[in-house]
Amino acid sequence: MKRLVLFGPPGCGKGTQASKICGVLGIPHISTGQMLRDEHLNNPNADKALHALVAAGKLVPDELINEMVLERIEKPDCAHGYLLDGYPRTLSQALFLDTISKIDMVVMIDVGDDAIVERMAGRRICMGCGGTFNIHFLDDESTCPKCGNRLTVRPDDDPRVTRQRLLVYHEMTKPLEHYYEERGKLVRVDGMGDLDAVFSRIMSCLGIDI
Numbered sequence: 001m002k003r004l005v006l007f008g009p010p011g012c013g014k015g016t017q018a019s020k021i022c023g024v025l026g027i028p029h030i031s032t033g034q035m036l037r038d039e040h041l042n043n044p045n046a047d048k049a050l051h052a053l054v055a056a057g058k059l060v061p062d063e064l065i066n067e068m069v070l071e072r073i074e075k076p077d078c079a080h081g082y083l084l085d086g087y088p089r090t091l092s093q094a095l096f097l098d099t100i101s102k103i104d105m106v107v108m109i110d111v112g113d114d115a116i117v118e119r120m121a122g123r124r125i126c127m128g129c130g131g132t133f134n135i136h137f138l139d140d141e142s143t144c145p146k147c148g149n150r151l152t153v154r155p156d157d158d159p160r161v162t163r164q165r166l167l168v169y170h171e172m173t174k175p176l177e178h179y180y181e182e183r184g185k186l187v188r189v190d191g192m193g194d195l196d197a198v199f200s201r202i203m204s205c206l207g208i209d210i
Helices: 014-025 032-041 048-055 062-073 090-098 112-122 158-173 173-182 196-204
Strands: 002-009 030-033 082-085 104-109 123-126 133-134 186-190
Touching: 002 014, 002 173, 014 082, 014 104, 014 123, 014 196, 030 062, 032 082, 062 090, 062 123, 090 173, 104 173, 104 196, 112 123, 112 158, 123 158, 173 186, 186 196
Parallel strands: 002 082, 002 104, 030 082, 104 186
Antiparallel strands: 123 133
16 A cells, blocks of 8 residues: 555654664655645745744645645655655545545544544754654754754644644544445544554554554
């Protein structure tokens, strides 16, 4: 199985697990959140309304995300598969994806809302290498353990914004569970516990022994 969707609430660990999965399968990790930041939000000339949406924990327009995904999966490195992280997030995005690709499996990482809020509040982003860390596993909460640059808090990791993001998730993204479940593509993985334990569960769902 080489065309995968990694699914779950914001802060459930999709990005970390996606990198590990892609390392085993040898397929590109396509994070729409990272693409959005790289191509739009980090651009000083970007649409201010787009910045406001993200800062408020709301979803960006389907048209923009769909266009980004279509352009990305048409690149040569996706010819033999890819993993989508953070997409689709709405039913309309899922319907669009069905018109441009055939998804083999959707892996949903289950984590409760309260645990998500706690995780996000402790997340820090490196301004240098772009790494993501959690203060619960750092000796120095302000310095990147990889490159030594400054760590910062993303505006959308504020607990109030996280709650809003989770509300949006439950209202707009939860229906995707039923959509993919009805098509026999959805598998659920317990997202609690350490990273290696969650990764092992995902690999088991993919039929891969590690």
